Amino acid sequence: MKNFNINKIIRPHLLSLKTYDAVNPPDLLSKKSGIPENELIKLNGNENPYGASPKAIAALKNLPMHLYPDPDQIKIRNAISKYTGLPIDNIVAGAGADEIIDLIFRIFISPGDSILDCSPTFGMYSFCAKIAGANVKFAERDSKYDLDINEIEKNINENTKLIFITSPNNPTGNLVSYEHIKYLLKKEILVVVDEAYFEFSKSSVQNLVLDHPNLIVLRTMSKWAGLAGLRIGYGLMHSSATKYLMEIKPPYNINVAAEAALLASFEDVDLLQKNVDMIIENRDWMNIELNKINNLTAYPSFGNYILCEFTKNYSKTVYGELEENGIFVRKFNTERLKNSFRISIGTEVQNKKVLQIIQKAMKYE
Ligand SMILES: Cc1ncc(COP(=O)(O)O)c(C=O)c1O
Structure with a gap:
């Protein structure tokens, strides 16, 4: 049946379903940004920066x-x-x-x-x-x-x-x-x-x-x-x-x-828990540093990520700056979170780089 129309048999409410906004894999982020995969800092999926246990x-x-x-x-x-x-x-x-x-x-x-x-x-x-x-x-x-x-x-x-x-x-x-x-x-x-x-x-x-x-x-x-x-x-x-x-x-x-x-x-578990402890320490340090910046609220977090809320249009500018530097964080398309993005906690080196870029974009001295 060459003219079979699949749309006729799909459950009708699925025709207009919006795809889940999943995070892109590194190779795609690399293609999009023109930055080599090994230089990307992927902080959009709340993944573990220290990887799996040996x-x-x-x-x-x-x-x-x-x-x-x-x-x-x-x-x-x-x-x-x-x-x-x-x-x-x-x-x-x-x-x-x-x-x-x-x-x-x-x-x-x-x-x-x-x-x-x-x-x-x-x-x-x-x-x-x-x-x-x-x-x-x-x-x-x-x-x-x-x-x-x-x-x-x-x-x-x-x-x-x-x-x-x-x-x-x-x-x-x-x-x-x-x-x-x-x-x-x-x-x-x-x-x-x-x-x-x-x-x-x-x-x-x-x-x-x-x-x-x-x-x-x-x-x-x-x-x-x-x-x-x-x-x-x-x-x-x-x-x-x-x-x-x-x-x-x-x-x-x-x-x-x-x-x-x-x-x-x-x-x-002991080794994995040490990695978790490092992430917690870095998260709490990032939270303090981010909150020193004007026009930015970093919410207290019990996860491995921080929600950052900006006044005015700053979130777009900062997001753009991060992306240009090969750093990917999670943005949202809802009205309530349109001026916010979520940063997953990375390694110490990654977090410092993220912070530096945000400070520069927000003209924080
Ligand atoms: C709150 C929450 N629940 C569930 C999941 C999904 O976890 P999994 O990778 O085990 O499917 C996530 C992943 O980000 C999450 O943030």
Whole structure:
């Protein structure tokens, strides 16, 4: 059938879906900027500037690539169990935390259901919701980017199935209070607490998982363990939810390389934690230095990134200067964040260069 029109069979609401605004890979950034790949400073994806653990890198040799991986993820879930202290019945691994988010939609959300997104926040929730045909209600955060419980209450109705709470929030860096999460858990909705940056914040609600069947906590190996390219994350949840996620996930969702790297990373936690500590130290130093600059507010952060908000049109100028120097940070196209960008924390040398360029562009002496 040569004249087959694919647009006629696509689910109609997907025809107008806007692609997720993902970060470009280094080769594309290099092409765009004319700066060689090895000179780029990529601070737009909250990746780990120190890379993966040497043990994880070594573990990628001699993998049984010709065999399917374990659909029950037994070794992986045992290692996560040892790390988190939760039983394996409360753990499911995904190809990144992103896959767990996608699974949550596939399992719990029907077209017409509502979900709550506490914007500004990580874009995957609303993106996946739109694919699922769900209504996204935006409970805008307050002026300090904290959760606004009144806004949340206003947007909850009988169609609301789930709320995403990101702590620390991406891109604003702030934590959500334990009390707010406990308050939301009393409602008859699923509460997904995204702790992708847990190792940088050391703050978690994982201890609530066993007693709250409506709580799912998300984690990832992308940030603290430097495994973003291998795609592995996990969810911590009540065993009644684990059952469905394990049954409905693609059977071989964690490939053998990701499995080997995760297992080796958990054998190298001390080294990875030292890298995390360096990132935290650099982040706090950057925050102080950035806040010395007029017309710039650097928000306090519990993640591996800082949200910088500029007055007037300065963000465009500074972004342009950074780009010209081969430095890529994350900008946003929403009204609220149009004068802001997020800088991931790099190595000390990278951070100093970023700071120098921002200081120069902002005429800071
Ligand atoms: C808040 C948040 N959740 C989830 C993810 C996705 O993590 P993963 O790489 O494990 O899919 C990210 C990635 O940036 C994130 O910022």
